[in-house]
Amino acid sequence: MLIMTQIPFVLALWFSLHSWNLLQPELGFPFVGLANYVNEFVSDPSFWPVIGHTIELVFGAIALAIVVGTVLALLLNRPIGGKNVLRALVTTPFLVTPSVMALIWKNLMLSPTFGIIDWGLHTIGLPAVPWFSAFPLESVTCIVAWEWTPFVMLVLLAGLQSIPEEVIEAARVDGSGSWMTFWGIIFPMLRRSYEVALLFGTIFIFQTFGEIYLTTGGGPGVATNTLPYYTYKTAFSSWQIGQAAALGVIGVVIAILAARGMLHFTADNTAEERG
Template sequence: LVPSEGFPFVGLSNYVTEFVSDPNFWPIMGNTLQLVAGAIILALIAGTILALLLNRPIWGRSVLRGIATVPFLVTPSVMALIWKNLFLSPSSGMVNWLLHFIGIPAVPWFSEFPLQSVTFIVAWEWTPFVMLVILAGLQSIPGEVLEAAKVDGANAFTTFWLVVFPLLRKPYEIAILFGTIFIFQTFGEIYVTTAGGPGLTTNTLPYYTYRTALNSFQIGQAATLGVIGVIVAILAARGMLRLMTERTVSERG
């Protein structure tokens, strides 16, 4: 991969090439942002619902919590293979079997909805993490607050939206912060399901970096893409941390 005579110093020309000359860069950045935003939103919704259900005094709650964390503990590439072959396969997938059972023709998920399918798989993997964070937040809410809302006549939805949800701001911020950093690095799910296709539909910045380095052997451009990815992740994390810090200071003030 590296020539014996080394690489000539080219300054910032690789960055100019990516931002200005590479026609694939901005669409791929758009794919990356769609994946991150979509997976986080889905994981927040599903994780909140699971946390609310598993916070109730039901039989076998501890076992159910353990089962719910399994997707987060399985290797991402293995989880993606499970979804690809067991659930979303056009010929033998369980989802298409259910659709066929109710009279809907089979859907080639990774051909017609490639980015959405990968986003769903990533969200499935991150839902347990969100659930655990929100569950910890729910258990830290004083029971007196919920009892007061019940005495005032608030129903379950009103209690959650006006009382519980504002108290879960910190857990949500933590879930969004860690989710953004790690989902931005998604690679294995794309590699084993769509290989970045069709076309560039599921190419994200980490996967495009891999292709540039090991398929096109453009090591300089790949290094540039890697640096851009690190900078974007740092800026996103810095922005979230600053927002969290400013809100904490304003609350104390």
């Protein structure tokens, strides 16, 4: 485990302290200290927009996944016919690889020529929409949210099935409607499930790469450049390995801080409950 996790990170940290351009090997591999980090934070005009796109993607996708996953979990927790079949269908997107998912959305769903969504718009007299050029980041956000909704749904469904039915029945006997029952009883009892979904969803959505690479290629312009994709472009388009390593280290630090923040928040809530 140490070899697979810590050694690559240490190597990335080492590379980030050096200037290394694969197109100019004659310049060597000089030590530059924190110059790569200073360049990203201060000199690179693309860095902060990239951070903004990354935050928008993560928060947008996880918010959509939470909302839709909650609705699906509540639906599948009811005694409806064909529930097992419906659960299998809803879970399918989580089992498909991101590259295949991206191609399905690009060619079958959001294509202005052959896409199902634009065909639906055409049937009601509306013009086709070039989704990946008119709404690039929003389109990628929807794709990622669609991938992660089944995970959120499964986590919440497991939490719902652990809630005693007597509690729900008692609320109904007291005259509580569906909306008040959810916010007053179900939602507080699902808090741990929401925390798990938020933690894992945020960490993994932060690493989104394939969906962007196969649909928008970071464009139009830099509209869908997120930190992982920008790191890839810096390394394999500009061939600036030192700067790419610095971006990778920054990404790891952001992910660690986000995870620790969520875990700290969870620990505080647990301490308050016990206190």
